Amino acid sequence: MAVKKFVVGIFTDEEVLFPAIKKVRSAGYKIHDVYTPMPIHGMDHALGLRETSLHTAGFIYGITGTTTALSGIGWVFNSDWPVNIGGKSHFDLPAWIPITFELTVLFSAVGMFLTFLYICQMAPFVRKHHFNLRSTDDQFTMVVECTEKSNEEEIKAYLQSVGAAGINTQVAETGWWLGRYDRDKTPFEHKGATLA
Amino acid sequence: MAAPLRYESQVRTPLVVGQKDYHQVTEDIVRPIEAAPSKLWWIGFLISVACLLFGVWSVTEQVIYGVGQWNLHRTIGWGWDITNFVWWVGIGHAGTLISAILLLFRQGWRTGVNRAAEAMTIFAVMCAGQFPIWHMGRVWLCFFIMPYPNTRGPLWPNFNSPLLWDVFAISTYFTVSLLFWYSGLIPDIATVRDRAKVKWRKLMYGVLSFGWTGSTKHWQRHEALSLVLAGLSTPLVLSVHTIVSFDFATSVIPGWHTTIFPPYFVAGAIFSGFAMVQTLLLVSRKVLKLEEYITLEHIEVMNKVIVLTGSIVGIAYLTELFISWYGQNKFESWAFAQNRVNIFSPYGWAYYLMMGCNVLSPQIFWFRKMRRNLTVTFFMSVIVNIGMWFERFVIIVTSIYRDYLPSSWATYYAPSIWEIGFYIGTFGLFFTCYFLFSKFFPVIAIAEIKHILKKSGESYKDNMDKQEKMPVEEFAHQYAHAH
Numbered sequence: 228m229a230v231k232k233f234v235v236g237i238f239t240d241e242e243v244l245f246p247a248i249k250k251v252r253s254a255g256y257k258i259h260d261v262y263t264p265m266p267i268h269g270m271d272h273a274l275g276l277r278e279t280s281l282h283t284a285g286f287i288y289g290i291t292g293t294t295t296a297l298s299g300i301g302w303v304f305n306s307d308w309p310v311n312i313g314g315k316s317h318f319d320l321p322a323w324i325p326i327t328f329e330l331t332v333l334f335s336a337v338g339m340f341l342t343f344l345y346i347c348q349m350a351p352f353v354r355k356h357h358f359n360l361r362s363t364d365d366q367f368t369m370v371v372e373c374t375e376k377s378n379e380e381e382i383k384a385y386l387q388s389v390g391a392a393g394i395n396t397q398v399a400e401t402g403w404w405l406g407r408y409d410r411d412k413t414p415f416e417h418k419g420a421t422l423a
Numbered sequence: 424m425a426a427p428l429r430y431e432s433q434v435r436t437p438l439v440v441g442q443k444d445y446h447q448v449t450e451d452i453v454r455p456i457e458a459a460p461s462k463l464w465w466i467g468f469l470i471s472v473a474c475l476l477f478g479v480w481s482v483t484e485q486v487i488y489g490v491g492q493w494n495l496h497r498t499i500g501w502g503w504d505i506t507n508f509v510w511w512v513g514i515g516h517a518g519t520l521i522s523a524i525l526l527l528f529r530q531g532w533r534t535g536v537n538r539a540a541e542a543m544t545i546f547a548v549m550c551a552g553q554f555p556i557w558h559m560g561r562v563w564l565c566f567f568i569m570p571y572p573n574t575r576g577p578l579w580p581n582f583n584s585p586l587l588w589d590v591f592a593i594s595t596y597f598t599v600s601l602l603f604w605y606s607g608l609i610p611d612i613a614t615v616r617d618r619a620k621v622k623w624r625k626l627m628y629g630v631l632s633f634g635w636t637g638s639t640k641h642w643q644r645h646e647a648l649s650l651v652l653a654g655l656s657t658p659l660v661l662s663v664h665t666i667v668s669f670d671f672a673t674s675v676i677p678g679w680h681t682t683i684f685p686p687y688f689v690a691g692a693i694f695s696g697f698a699m700v701q702t703l704l705l706v707s708r709k710v711l712k713l714e715e716y717i718t719l720e721h722i723e724v725m726n727k728v729i730v731l732t733g734s735i736v737g738i739a740y741l742t743e744l745f746i747s748w749y750g751q752n753k754f755e756s757w758a759f760a761q762n763r764v765n766i767f768s769p770y771g772w773a774y775y776l777m778m779g780c781n782v783l784s785p786q787i788f789w790f791r792k793m794r795r796n797l798t799v800t801f802f803m804s805v806i807v808n809i810g811m812w813f814e815r816f817v818i819i820v821t822s823i824y825r826d827y828l829p830s831s832w833a834t835y836y837a838p839s840i841w842e843i844g845f846y847i848g849t850f851g852l853f854f855t856c857y858f859l860f861s862k863f864f865p866v867i868a869i870a871e872i873k874h875i876l877k878k879s880g881e882s883y884k885d886n887m888d889k890q891e892k893m894p895v896e897e898f899a900h901q902y903a904h905a906h
Contacts, residue, residue, distance in 0.1 A: 349641075
């Protein structure tokens with residue numbers, strides 16, 4: 228958790244935003260994040276973000292489910308309590324397929340969802356700083372971090388030149404804290420921004 | 424990269440009608456949440472709650488006095504309860520089909536209807552689950568079906584039993600559908616939160632939004648999550664009704680013991696699910712004034728699915744009849760010829776009602792004019808669900824009411840008031856949930872509509888005429904590399 232100073236550029240059209248991201252990045256400014264009301268394909272590449280590994284996590288959870296089902300049923304039917312069901316085989320793999328499949332899907336889905344919440348730091352009563360409330364409505368918000376090397380006024384002018392419709396400066400906490408959205412109080416005082 | 428706008432032909436009708444921009448989309452969809460509920464909403468809601476309470480009363484009677492309160496007996500051990508269970512599970516198939524399979528097939532029209540359909544799925548599965556649970560009789564011991572180390576041996580459930588497969592299938596389906604639905608809702612809840620002026624709304628949507636900001640990285644993960652959940656749900660949807668059909672198909676009852684059941688049940692489930700989506704959305708779009716998002720185009724596409732799946736079901740019925748003759752199994756051919764096809768048999772009427780509602784009547788949707796007629800669509804959506812209820816009733820009851828021992832034949836099975844009350848109660852549960860959902864949550868996926876707006880929205884399509892007239896070279900130059 229760190230309190231930093233940001234220049235916030237508000238865009239109203241993603242077709243202006245895309246070239247703007249490119250220009251701001253190549254000009255050497257540090258984009259903290261871009262907040263959008265809907266997913267925009269290609270935006271992650273434009274920002275130079277790496278591909279998410281959530282799929283891999285899902286695969287691992289899925290395999291865990293498969294293993295759990297097969298080993299669990301196998302252990303119950305062959306070792307723990309081998310019941311004779313109409314003289315059928317104790318190792319009855321085809322009959323285990325439905326449950327194995329269901330557990331694979333269940334583990335994978337639940338695991339991925341929880342991982343998603345964890346890595347995005349999302350949970351009930353989690354609060355974060357919102358740079359622009361309309362970035363969940365119709366505006367695209369580009370947040371540029373002020374560093375020791377950059378000049379705030381210069382960033383503002385640059386954002387203006389690449390087409391930002393509104394520009395402001397905000398000092399904000401970058402992490403999350405426990406709080407409620409009907410109360411604006413933060414559990415700590417802002418002691419001023421640290422410049423990286 | 425620089426052109427996120429993808430060209431879509433003018434031939435395709437717009438999926439969002441009217442002059443809309445992003446803000447207008449938010450306004451239109453969030454309006455019913457921010458406004459006070461209408462009189463119509465209250466009337467519907469209170470009727471639903473009344474039905475639900477009647478259901479609670481019926482179930483209470485049954486728990487106190489036992490399953491004997493239902494008119495089931497030794498010959499017909501499965502009657503209305505299991506019929507209703509299969510019927511509700513079937514209805515619960517359209518939502519995940521729309522959100523998962525159509526996502527993988529990149530069908531843009533799903534965005535208008537997926538949220539409501541997913542909600543419907545979850546509520547329908549909740550209703551379905553009631554029947555096997557309360558049918559257990561000593562319901563306070565229902566956790567015995569879960570495999571957990573216990574002091575009774577430990578005694579494990581039979582993992583080779585289709586009934587246990589059902590437990591796993593339905594609970595997995597419910598959980599995954601719920602996660603899918605909720606992960607899609609999070610950004611939209613955040614939209615409501617950020618517009619909220621009232622304290623309780625800020626609090627409630629703040630808690631439910633999990634602190635969503637709309638960060639690009641989060642969207643990227645969100646997209647990945649949706650895609651993988653869709654990939655997982657696709658076989659899951661098909662597996663659930665397959666496993667439900669195994670409850671019957673793996674038994675040795677003539678009329679149940681058929682290999683065609685899994686595909687036939689799945690097609691029937693999608694058929695009835697889409698019919699229920701139509702019923703709900705035709706009312707929702709009117710009451711919530713969402714005609715510009717759930718357009719005639721959406722209705723027509725779903726009617727096409729109905730005629731397709733209805734015909735698949737029809738082929739399955741005929742195949743079953745053929746096989747019962749061709750298979751030369753005396754008991755099976757008797758079950759089909761005497762218990763079902765014979766119109767003078769005690770349940771012959773149910774068989775022909777099923778045929779009429781499910782196979783003949785949907786054929787009307789071969790005509791475009793009928794597919795786009797709201798009255799016809801609404802009427803048909805109800806007819807289809809009546810037909811699908813009778814399909815399950817025919818399969819279950821006509822296969823068992825005359826078993827191998829003629830002395831135990833029970834030629835008449837009529838439900839008791841508590842069986843009917845239980846069924847009405849699940850309608851109450853379903854509609855109470857749906858009314859609450861339509862009041863407190865965005866009925867249409869806001870973010871997903873915004874995602875297709877510039878591609879399929881009427882206000883943006885108009886500007887695309889110039890692309891239609893562009894020379895090929897210029898068009899390729901502009902769009903060939905965009906994605």
